[in-house]
Every structure is written in C-alpha cells, then in structure tokens.
Amino acid sequence: KKVADRYLKQEVLGQGTYGVVFKATDTKTGETVAIKKIRIGKQKEGVNITALREIKMLKELKHPHIILLIDAFPHKQNLHLVFEFMETDLEGVIRDSNVFFSPADVKSYLLMTLKGLAYCHEKRVLHRDMKPNNLLIGPDGQLKLADFGLARIFGSPDRKFTHQVFARWYRAPELLFGAKRYGAAVDVWAAGCVFAELLLRRPFLQVKKNLSPIFVSLDLILSGNSDIDQLSKIFTAFGTPKADQWPDMKNLPDYVEYQFVPAPSLPSLFPTVSEDALDLLSKMFTYDPKARISVTQALEHRYFTSAPSPTDPSKLPKPI
Numbered sequence: 001k002k003v004a005d006r007y008l009k010q011e012v013l014g015q016g017t018y019g020v021v022f023k024a025t026d027t028k029t030g031e032t033v034a035i036k037k038i039r040i041g042k043q044k045e046g047v048n049i050t051a052l053r054e055i056k057m058l059k060e061l062k063h064p065h066i067i068l069l070i071d072a073f074p075h076k077q078n079l080h081l082v083f084e085f086m087e088t089d090l091e092g093v094i095r096d097s098n099v100f101f102s103p104a105d106v107k108s109y110l111l112m113t114l115k116g117l118a119y120c121h122e123k124r125v126l127h128r129d130m131k132p133n134n135l136l137i138g139p140d141g142q143l144k145l146a147d148f149g150l151a152r153i154f155g156s157p158d159r160k161f162t163h164q165v166f167a168r169w170y171r172a173p174e175l176l177f178g179a180k181r182y183g184a185a186v187d188v189w190a191a192g193c194v195f196a197e198l199l200l201r202r203p204f205l206q207v208k209k210n211l212s213p214i215f216v217s218l219d220l221i222l223s224g225n226s227d228i229d230q231l232s233k234i235f236t237a238f239g240t241p242k243a244d245q246w247p248d249m250k251n252l253p254d255y256v257e258y259q260f261v262p263a264p265s266l267p268s269l270f271p272t273v274s275e276d277a278l279d280l281l282s283k284m285f286t287y288d289p290k291a292r293i294s295v296t297q298a299l300e301h302r303y304f305t306s307a308p309s310p311t312d313p314s315k316l317p318k319p320i
C-alpha cells in the first residue's frame with residue numbers, strides 16, 4: 001500500500017527515538033528512501049506551527065554531508081519525514097571488529113562530520129544529538145549527518161524515552177549542568193566524542209550501568225540524577241574543571257561542586273595517537289563552551305593538513 005499516494009512501504013529498518021523508521025520506494029523517482037514516522041496523534045491541534053516552520057527549514061538544508069529531507073507530510077496521526085536511504089552508520093562500522101581503520105580513515109570520517117556540522121552552524125541550526133548512529137554512511141563511503149534539528153523540534157530525546165541512554169555519553173558538560181542557553185559548542189563536544197570513539201573503537205565517555213558516582217553528595221545520588229554519573233566520567237577523564245577554566249560553570253542551573261580530581265595526561269588515554277590529533281581533540285573537549293574550538297576553527301586545525309591526508313571516502317573500509 002502506498003503512503004501519500006507516492007511511497008511504497010517496505011520493511012521496518014528500526015525503532016528510532018521519535019518513532020519507527022521504514023524503508024520505502026519513492027514511486028515518483030524510483031529511489032529507495034527511509035521514512036521516519038513521528039507520533040503526533042495526541043496533540044489536539046495537530047502538529048504545532050513552530051514544528052512545521054522548523055521542518056520547512058530542515059528541508060532547505062542541502063549539503064553533501066547532511067541527510068537530505070526529501071519530503072514531510074502528516075498521515076494518519078503521524079508526521080512522516082522522508083529521507084534519502086543510507087546503507088549503514090558509523091556505529092556499525094566502529095563496532096565491526098573485521099573493519100580496520102587507519103589514522104587517515106579516522107581523519108576522513110571526522111572531516112566529513114565537521115563539514116556537515118559547519119554548514120548547519122552557518123545556518124544557525126544545531127544538531128544537539130550527534131552520535132555515531134546518527135552519522136549515516138552511503139554506498140560511496142560518504143558520511144552524512146542525520147536527525148539534524150529533530151531534538152529541538154520534538155524535544156530532547158533522552159528525557160522522553162529511557163532507551164536513549166547512549167545519547168548521554170555525547171552530551172556536553174554545560175547540558176549536563178542544565179544550561180538552558182547553549183550553542184554550537186554542544187555539537188563540537190559531541191563530535192569530539194565521536195573522534196575519540198574512532199580512535200579507541202569504543203565509546204570514550206561511556207558510563208557503565210550502576211557505576212556509582214564517587215564525587216558528589218549522597219542526596220544527589222539518591223535523587224537518581226544520572227547526568228551526575230556522566231559528569232563524573234568526564235571529570236575522571238579530563239580533571240574536575242576549576243573556576244578559572246570555566247567561570248560561568250557555577251551559575252548553571254544544576255551546578256553542584258565535585259570533588260577535585262586531577263586530569264590524567266591525554267597521551268595516556270590515547271596511546272599511539274598523533275600529537276596533532278591529540279591537540280585538536282583537547283580543543284574540542286575544552287570545558288568552557290565559550291573557549292571551546294568552533295567547527296570552522298577545527299576544520300582549519302593543522303591535523304587536517306598534516307600527514308597522512310584523509311582517505312578518499314570511496315576507499316574507506318566497509319563492513320562486510
């Protein structure tokens with residue numbers, strides 16, 4: 001059966017944060033697409049006008065490293081977002097132990113991620129939910145950012161759906177401290193986490209379940225705030241931030257004082273990684289969002305001009 005008289009529905013691809021995603025054929029173009037169904041049934045007035053305005057803006061985001069939003073329409077209490085179909089995602093590639101990455105491959109993946117981000121940041125659109133499974137990979141090895149702007153339109157995913165715990169590993173410290181006003185720097189932090197994950201082949205700031213936080217008061221632990229575990233994890237990796245490192249920190253809504261822990265040296269966390277890569281990484285992981293490197297500055301970092309040069313996308317390793 002056709003959806004909107006145009007899309008022939010095929011199998012379900014997976015359950016996403018906002019709803020089910022299925023494969024379909026666009027009978028108008030003959031192309032394979034991925035359709036994301038988002039439940040909006042409960043809202044009496046249908047999709048709110050702000051959401052529609054934002055979706056219109058997403059349709060105008062056109063860049064080689066951004067997933068193209070082909071179409072968007074309401075259908076039977078669901079909003080349907082039609083995207084170009086992609087074969088796999090970066091999470092699948094990172095997790096596949098048969099795939100070997102060279103430093104040049106890592107550089108290529110990071111370069112494509114930052115180029116996509118730079119384009120959106122120029123248009124003042126934040127991603128807010130960057131993680132390897134939102135970085136989709138096409139047949140030609142091209143990496144494209146998916147789910148752009150959805151977090152802003154449909155609300156922060158990990159507040160609504162508990163299965164979305166992974167997203168927390170990529171959250172910038174200002175978000176974890178409850179910042180209401182934040183900017184492009186949150187995407188830079190998340191991209192830094194992806195960079196680190198490419199280098200380590202496992203999530204860098206992964207909080208294992210039931211790891212008890214050791215740096216904060218019992219009250220906070222009993223309140224069950226798991227952002228605390230994530231902050232503990234970050235501070236263990238980079239040291240507890242001092243006031244002069246991040247002056248605005250103590251004014252953030254959920255700020256609490258953490259026990260001071262010193263930072264281990266970055267090379268000890270990333271042995272075998274080049275000095276250029278570590279310098280860029282440390283700039284992406286700057287605590288103060290105002291001091292954190294921007295995407296444009298990151299693209300100008302010497303890491304991208306020093307040897308080895310980034311692998312041509314068509315020559316990147318593929319999962320078998």
Ligand code: ADP
Nearest residue numbers: 013014015016017018021034083084085086133
């Ligand atoms: P999440 O919200 O958890 O990031 P998504 O809603 O993005 O998940 O996607 C759910 C599933 O659909 C995933 O398995 C993903 O690989 C697949 N998927 C999403 N977008 C596309 C696409 N454009 N092409 C192919 N598969 C996709």
